[in-house]
Structure formats: C-alpha cells, structure tokens
Amino acid sequence: MNTDQNALASEEQKLLACIHCGLCLEACPTYVITGNENDGPRGRLYLMRAVAEGRLEDTSSAFQTHIDRCLGCRACEQVCPAGVEYGQLLESSREVLQHAQPKSDMANRMLQLVLRHIWLSPARLRIFFGASRLFRNLGLARLLLKSRLAGLISPRAEFALALLESSRPAFRNRGTPSQPDQRGEDVLLFAGCVGEGLFARVNRATKRVLRANNFNVSTPKDQVCCGALHAHAGDLEGARELARKNIVAFDSDAPIVTNAGGCGAMLMTYGHLFANDKDLAGQAAKFSARVRDVSQQLETSGMRTAPSSGEDYVTYDTSCHLLYGQCAGDASERMLRTASGNKFIALNGTERCCGAAGIYNLMQPDMSQKVLNEKLAHIRETRAGILATGNPGCQMHIGAGASLAGMSLRVCHPIELVDQAYEHSGLYKNSHKEAQN
Ligand code: SF4
Ligand code: SF4
Structure with missing residues (x-):
C-alpha cells in the first residue's frame, strides 16, 4: 500500500460504519440512472474499502470510473441510518485518485494546472474572471452560441459557453447604493x-x-x-x-x-x-x-418582509451543498417565499442534484446531462418563469441547460428577489431615512 492509499486507509473506521442496508440507493441520482451498484453509495464504499485494505489497486479503472461519476451531492448521507460520513470519504478517495491517475490523463492534468496556477493565485484569478466577464459582456459567448460556428464546436465547449452566458443578470438592476450600516450585529x-x-x-x-x-x-x-x-x-x-x-x-x-x-x-x-x-x-x-x-x-433578526415586485411565478431549487452540506435549504426557501408571496410554486425533486456539482458538468458531461434533464422536466411542470437557487454553479448549470433546451426561464439567486422586493416597496428609502436619523 503506498502513502496515497493511506488517505483512505486512515478513514477505515468511517468505512466500516456502513451496514450495507442499501437505504441510500434510491436517493442517489447516479444509481437511479444507471442501476449499477457501483454507481451507488454502497458500491462506492465497497470500492473505497477494497482500496483501503489493499485488495484493489488505486489505479483500477473500476475505482476511478465510479468515484469520478459520483456527484458528491451527499444526498446519501441524509438517509443513512448508520451515519456514514460519505462526503469525507469521497474527498479522501479523490485525493488517492489524484495521485494514482496516469500522467497521460490530459483532462486531469489540465484541471490540476488550472487549480494550482490560477485558482491559488488571487491576482491571476482576478485576470481570469476579468477576461471571462469581458468575453460575456461583449456578447461573444452569445454570438458564438447563435452563430453557425456553434455546429463546429464540441458539445462540451458549447455547454461551457452557455454556462458563461447564463451568469448574466436575469433582471435589469437599478443599482440602489448600499445604505450606511446601522447599529446592529x-x-x-x-x-x-x-x-x-x-x-x-x-x-x-x-x-x-x-x-x-x-x-x-x-x-x-x-x-x-x-x-x-x-x-x-x-x-x-x-x-x-x-x-x-x-x-x-x-x-x-x-x-x-x-x-x-x-x-x-x-x-x-x-x-x-x-x-x-x-x-x-x-x-x-x-x-x-x-x-x-x-x-x-x-x-436570526426576524427578517423584514416586503411584497413581491414581479409578475412572474417563481420556483426554487435547493443547491445540494446548501441542503445537505449547510442544512440551510429550508431557511433559504423561507426567505424566498417572503419575497415572492403567492407567486411561489413548489418544485418537485428539489432534494435531487441538478448535475452541476462544481465542474462535474464539464468532466462528466453525459451523466451530468441526464441528471439535468430530470431537473428541467420538473421545472417545466411548474410553468414558472423564474427559478431561484442559492449557488452560482447551479444557477449557471440550470440556466445553460434551460437555454440550450429552448426554455424561457430566468435563473437568479433568491436574495436578488428579496432585494428587488425591498427596493420596490421603498424599504431601502426607509432604511436610509432611519440611518440618517
Ligand atoms: S454523493 Fe450523491 S452521487 Fe455520490 S453516492 Fe452519494 S448520493 Fe450518489
Ligand atoms: S444507507 Fe448508509 S449504511 Fe446503508 S448502505 Fe448506504 S451508506 Fe451503507
């Protein structure tokens, strides 16, 4: 067993917590799609344990394929009666894989280069996002998507352009300046x-x-x-x-x-x-x-309420990390309901991942698209014109999928709707007056 395998071997007690009951299977989006035990949490835990115990090579294609296919959504954790800390085990598995993957794996090498040389450097990251914003704001992503060139670019590149395009504002923002702080926490x-x-x-x-x-x-x-x-x-x-x-x-x-x-x-x-x-x-x-x-x-402060400012019906999708990682999905939905009032329509399947999962949508495009298709079908059923979700990755992913599927859907963050409602109801003006007094 090499040093990298130790990252998983040192988690053996967590691996042994699984009692193989299978209650997590139906909660797992990838298992539901493929029906393959190894694409579900229980099968992945078996693979992790086999690697930790040295019965399976960390370079084995089964280990890599099924761990790579995991969305990391952590829906399995919520239904597990044994309290298996799947998310932490997945991170250790990915650390093992990162060292085990062959140097010839170009996609992985590119990813590691970008993460190391751009994401770890705030100055380079600012340049990267500045260039991305310029590309988006000049309308180049939109132009490429609509031009004949769209037929020449790969589906993965087309989706990447759609992701960038869907980071545009869903609404015209009047840019009310932030009010001075008042006494408070x-x-x-x-x-x-x-x-x-x-x-x-x-x-x-x-x-x-x-x-x-x-x-x-x-x-x-x-x-x-x-x-x-x-x-x-x-x-x-x-x-x-x-x-x-x-x-x-x-x-x-x-x-x-x-x-x-x-x-x-x-x-x-x-x-x-x-x-x-x-x-x-x-x-x-x-x-x-x-x-x-x-x-x-x-x-914590008893949020101020304001009536909805828009005509469109609004639905809401919880980001998995907000729901399962932060346990804040309900609070985020309650916040949105205060701003959308009776224009709110509940969405089926919000407990399911949308398929974004960081950059999973670019690394595992086929599986990601299948997961996204289910989400888009539920969104269509609501007939809502606006979808709010509390994570930029999900916002871009659902926005890109909806736009490529020809749906008319505006995607935004719930706080943008609260902000609009406050602005519309004159609450900011009142805050300003209070602040001046
Ligand atoms: S994290 Fe999500 S995709 Fe991965 S095993 Fe758990 S439920 Fe399935
Ligand atoms: S629900 Fe928990 S204990 Fe049961 S198989 Fe899944 S991970 Fe193992």
Whole structure:
C-alpha cells in the first residue's frame, strides 16, 4: 500500500460504519440512472474499502470510473441510518485518485494546472474572471452560441459557453447604493471567487438586504477562494493552502455569511480539513462553526418582509451543498417565499442534484446531462418563469441547460428577489431615512 492509499486507509473506521442496508440507493441520482451498484453509495464504499485494505489497486479503472461519476451531492448521507460520513470519504478517495491517475490523463492534468496556477493565485484569478466577464459582456459567448460556428464546436465547449452566458443578470438592476450600516450585529461576507468574479451583483444585493435588516456588513479584503474545487478534485493540500488564508482573513468572532451553497459547505469543513493539525485544529473548527447562509443570518433578526415586485411565478431549487452540506435549504426557501408571496410554486425533486456539482458538468458531461434533464422536466411542470437557487454553479448549470433546451426561464439567486422586493416597496428609502436619523 503506498502513502496515497493511506488517505483512505486512515478513514477505515468511517468505512466500516456502513451496514450495507442499501437505504441510500434510491436517493442517489447516479444509481437511479444507471442501476449499477457501483454507481451507488454502497458500491462506492465497497470500492473505497477494497482500496483501503489493499485488495484493489488505486489505479483500477473500476475505482476511478465510479468515484469520478459520483456527484458528491451527499444526498446519501441524509438517509443513512448508520451515519456514514460519505462526503469525507469521497474527498479522501479523490485525493488517492489524484495521485494514482496516469500522467497521460490530459483532462486531469489540465484541471490540476488550472487549480494550482490560477485558482491559488488571487491576482491571476482576478485576470481570469476579468477576461471571462469581458468575453460575456461583449456578447461573444452569445454570438458564438447563435452563430453557425456553434455546429463546429464540441458539445462540451458549447455547454461551457452557455454556462458563461447564463451568469448574466436575469433582471435589469437599478443599482440602489448600499445604505450606511446601522447599529446592529457585525457580520463578515464571504464573497467567493466565482461569486465576486461573475456574480458581484448577488454580493451587492446580499449586503443591501443584510444592511436593511440592521446588520453591519464588511467584506474582509484578504479572503480567497474557499477551496471547494480543489477538495472536489482531490487536491486537499491546495484546499488547505486557501483555507489557512481565509482563517487569517476572517480572524474575529463575527458570523461568516455566504450566499453560495458550495462555498458555505466547504467553509464548514475546515474543521475536518485541519482535524489532525495540532496548531490549527481549534481555530479551524471555530471558523467552521461561524459559517451560515445569508438566509439563516436573516432569520436570526426576524427578517423584514416586503411584497413581491414581479409578475412572474417563481420556483426554487435547493443547491445540494446548501441542503445537505449547510442544512440551510429550508431557511433559504423561507426567505424566498417572503419575497415572492403567492407567486411561489413548489418544485418537485428539489432534494435531487441538478448535475452541476462544481465542474462535474464539464468532466462528466453525459451523466451530468441526464441528471439535468430530470431537473428541467420538473421545472417545466411548474410553468414558472423564474427559478431561484442559492449557488452560482447551479444557477449557471440550470440556466445553460434551460437555454440550450429552448426554455424561457430566468435563473437568479433568491436574495436578488428579496432585494428587488425591498427596493420596490421603498424599504431601502426607509432604511436610509432611519440611518440618517
Ligand atoms: S454523493 Fe450523491 S452521487 Fe455520490 S453516492 Fe452519494 S448520493 Fe450518489
Ligand atoms: S444507507 Fe448508509 S449504511 Fe446503508 S448502505 Fe448506504 S451508506 Fe451503507
């Protein structure tokens, strides 16, 4: 057994917790699609255990194929009577795989290069997102998608363009300036790399809504990416490098507020990431305990309500990481319902992943599309014109899928609808007056 296998071998007690009951199978989107035991949590746990015990090579194609096909949605954890910590076992498996994968695997090498040389460098990441925004805002992604060239590009490249295009604002934003802070609790906003790079409007809306509910919001300037992409790709050292910087940047006792389910779930795992680091374990655990979704933070103050400002019917899809990682899916839906009133239509299958799963949609396009098709079918049934979801990855993925499928659907973050409702009802003006008094 080599050193890399030890990442999984050291988790043996967690692997042994599985009692093989199979209650998780129907909750697993990939098992439901293929019907293959190895595409379900129980089969994947068998494979992990075989690798941990040295009965299966970590380079085996079965291990790689079925671990790569896992969405990491953690729906299986919720239904498991034995409390198997599947998400943590998956991260260890991906760390093993990252070292075991042949150097000739171009897609994996490209991914590791991007994660190492762009995502770990805030300056390069700013340039990357600046260029992406320019490409999007000049309409080049849209032009390429509509031009004859669309037939010449690969389906994967076409989907990547549609992802970028769907990060555009769903609404015209009048850009009400954020009001001055009032007396109230201090909170720190985690802006996120994709969040600040392509969805800065969502961060601005988050600040406006928090301030209108009397929170003093600040955005620590030395914060970096949460490390979720690194952790999902098996680069736990890269994830730790970023996590250390965030722990320093957010050094205070104030709540850490996020508006992205993926980031929030990752920030909440810092405690586990440093569990064996005697210098950082305590600090990392305290950091994770301070993390909450914006909807959870607003509920602590009894969120101000405002009537809906739009005519369209609204539906809501919970991001898996918000639902299973942060356990904030209900709070986020309640927040949205306050802003959409009787225009809210419940969506079937919100407990199921949409197929985005970080960059799963680009690495496993076929399976991702199958998972997405089910989600789009449920969205069609609602006949809603707007879908809100609390994670930029899901927002882009559902938006891209809907647009390529010819659906007329605007996709946004729930906080954008709350922000619009506040603006429409004059609540910001009132906040301003109160602040001046
Ligand atoms: S994380 Fe999701 S896709 Fe992976 S085994 Fe669990 S339910 Fe299935
Ligand atoms: S529900 Fe839990 S204990 Fe049962 S097979 Fe799935 S992971 Fe194992």
